Amino acid sequence: MTRLQRGALVLILISAAALRLTGLDWDGFQHHHPDERYITWVATTIEFPALRSTDWAAQWRPETSPFNPFRWPPGAASEGIVVLQDQPRDFAYGHVPLYLGVIATRLVERVAPWLIPLLPSDWSLTADVLNGAGRIEFHHLAAVGRALTALFDVGTVLFVFLLGRRLYGPTVGLTAAALLAVTVLHIQLAHFFTSDPYLTFFAVAAIYFMVAAQQAGASRAANPRHNGAALRLALAGGMVGLAVGSKFTAVLLLLPLLWASWVVGRSASRRWWPALLAVGAAAVVFALTNPFALLDWTCPPQAVGGFLGGVGETLSRSCYAQNVMTQNGMVRGRIDLGFTRQYAGTIPYLYFFEMLVRWGMGPVLGLVGLGGLVWAVGDVTSTMRGRHGLMAIRDHLAENPVVAPLLWVIPYLLLTGSFYVKFLRYMQPIVPFLLLFGAAMLWRWRNEAGRRAAVLVALAGGAIYALAFVALYGAEHPWNAASRWIHANVPPGTLILSEQLDDYLPVTIEMDGALRLRTDYPNAELTWLSLPDAADDAAKLDENLRLLAEADYLTVISNRVYGVVPRLPQRFPISNQYHQLLFDGRLGYELVWVGERTPRLLGRSLRADTFGWPGLRPPDGVAAYWQEQAGLTLGRADESFIVYDQPLTMIFRNTGRLSVAQLRAAFDLPGD
Structure with missing residues (x-):
């Protein structure tokens, strides 16, 4: 690498870190991401086995171990939260991120007293990560976990460069790293203490070491035991173990791992030993980092x-x-779960591609990435022309190191793309490879001027979208802003309704130097999304209408319900009518507050259309709000992309005071 290339890499990594570490307090540490909230909740009870314990066995017994993610340990407690005692818990997340988050928090607690006096008190690093603000453990774990996730994602950018340099040269590696640095899906997920960024990091690192092992041991004349291939295979296996320990989907990494082992073993006297070494390393690392998966x-x-x-x-x-x-x-x-019914009617593969291009990567990077995958497959297969017989094709492919990443990307895409549930984050583990292939594709154009122009357009398009997206973290989270409005305008003791699967408002928040409590306001939940099909009947309707008649306020803080129920009239023959009646004011509720925060480009909001897909007309107040807030509507968005950090939030007041009978009359009921 030249000095200029080294400088470019440093600049890319600094830019990636800045984009990912900006806005760590994106929700005011109110834990608005439910997966992160649960992981952090569990993390408050995790204690690593004490080496000098008098009862070593109890620390590893599932029922009593404070190290076991699957049970609430007896006697566990943490300030400000309820810790269930000696009960099983459904921990459906990777153990590696959980343990890493706890380790990082304990290390920060040790070094913070020395660092805090040396740093400005208003820095997020000082107040949040080092806990100069004196937050309780539940909040501090989230702050450290988010910072750790951001740093791991910066590590992913670095490994993409290393992999790109090894496969295509430093120019392609730098381009791929720069494109990944400004990829919005990665920037967003780096703000959450959840599993997917860790899986992605370990997957990219694993593929890098697989390729390195192949290149070190590909020559039949070389001895893989003495050229570094064995060490690289062991590192690759270790990374696979950590990836599976972050999320089970990473088990698909065994395909390229076995392929790389076979390539290395072709030049060994005992061809089975590389696979044994690599898979053994993966198994040992998984067992050591996920002990209770086995115990x-x-x-x-x-x-x-x-x-x-x-x-x-x-x-x-x-x-x-x-x-x-x-x-x-x-x-x-x-x-059949309420929060997965949003995917009814979505098309396998195409829905993922649409969401990547429309939101996760943006149109420019999305097309570059998907085009790069097609190009990479074509580039590999084109070299097989003239090869006859499976053995000849196999031996030829063994000489191409690009096969290993393709053996991860293609099976992962074929499997995950077929899922009924299509959370956009499921695509993150292959996005770095799509951009790597896309960068290689751009630099293979025959026309030099065209190559440079295409790379500049890709970088500019990604950077503009990234800066627009990060701008949303400069505004207060809509749920917090709505909570401030409630605390300021609604008397304590007022019944406020929420919708199923949504959090309820207000949150506990500090205002004018005083702590305003969520518990000052009773809450009840409307259940339009529950009991579908034949159970969506008059009894369910009457129960919800009773709450509507009784309550004074109603919050609709996301499209989790109104984005789904109106789209499924066969499953919700009665409930599907509710939201349009509410939005039209026919249920006696008036919109009194609306707020959002969105990516902003040149002063204009880039907002998702949450009403068009379910076929709804937005409330007049929302339409007026949008007219005042200049912006562009970019079509439907995957709910999981917008619900945590950029939800459209509405508060309605019961001004009509309609009775249950009057409310029921607004519905078109079977048999009427």
Whole structure:
């Protein structure tokens, strides 16, 4: 690498860090992301085994260990939260991020007293990460976890460069790293203490070491045991173990790992030893970092989601296996859950591609990435022309190091793209590779001026969208802003309704030097999304109407419900009418507050259309709000992309005071 290239890499990594570390307090540490909230909740009870303990066995016994993610340990407590005592818990997340977050927090607690006096008190690093603000453990864990996630994602940018340099040269590696640095999906997920960024980091690192091992051991004349291939394979296996320990989907990394092992073993006297070394390293690292995936068989047996029948029921005694099977049943649509019904009617593969291009990567980077994948497959297959026979094709492919990343990307895309559940974050583990292939594609253009222009357009398009997206963190989270309005305008003791699966407002927040409490306001939940099909009947309607008649205020803080129920009239023949009646004012509720925060480009909001897909007309107050807030509507968005950090939030007041009978009259009921 030249000095200029080294400087460019440093600039890319600094830019990536700045984009990911900006806005760590994006929700005021109110824990508005439910997965992060649960992981942090569990993290407050995690204590690593004490080496000098008088009862070493108890620390590893599933029922009593404070190190076990699958049970609430007896006697556990943490300020400001409720910790269940000696109860099982459904921890469906990777253990590696959980343990890393706890370790990082404990290290920060040790060094903070020395660092805080040396740094400005108003820095987020000082107040939040080092906890100069004196937050309780539940909030401090989230701050450290988010910072750690951001740093891991910067590490992903670095490994993409290293992989690109090894496969295509430093220019392509730098371009791919720069494109990934400004990819919005990565920037957003780096703000959450959740599993996907860790899986992505370890997956990219694993592929890098696989390619390095292949290149070191590909020559039949060389001895892989003495040229570094063995060490690289062991590192690759270790990274695979950490990736699987972050999220079980990473088990697909065994395909390229076995391929790389075979390539290395072709030049060895015993061809089986590289695979044994690599898979053994993966297994050992997984066992060491996820011990209770192997130790805890205390869960009641049950058949989960129709998975393997009796075999599934037996495996489900393992708490880890039970959670994996439950997640499999969820993503396959075998388990009917309210928060997954949003994917009814979505097209496999195409929905993911649409969301990547429209939101996750943006149009420019999205097209570059998807085009790069097609190009990479074509580039590999084109070199096989003239090769006859499977053995000849296999031996030729063994000489191409691009095969290893493709053996991760293509099976992962084929499997994940077929899921019924299509959370956009599921695509993150392959986005770095899409951009790597896209960068290589751009630099392979024959026309030099065209190459440079295309790269500049890709970088500019990604950077503009990234800066627009990060701008949203400069505004207060809508749920916090709505809470301030409630505390200032609604008397304590007022009943406020929320919708199923949404958090309820207000949150506890400090105003004018005083702590205003959520518990000052009673809450009840409307259940339009529950009890579908034949159970969506008059009894369910009357129960919800009773709450509407009784309450004074109603919050609709996301499109989790109104984005789904109106789209499924066959499953919700009565409930599907509710939201349009509410928005039109026919239920006696008036919109009194609306707020949002969105990516902003040149002073204009880039907002999602949450009303068009379910076929709804927005309330007049929302339409007026949008007219005042100049912006562009970019079409539908995956709910998981907008609900945590950029939800449209509405508060309605019961001004009509309609009775249950009057409310029921607004609905078109069967038999009327």
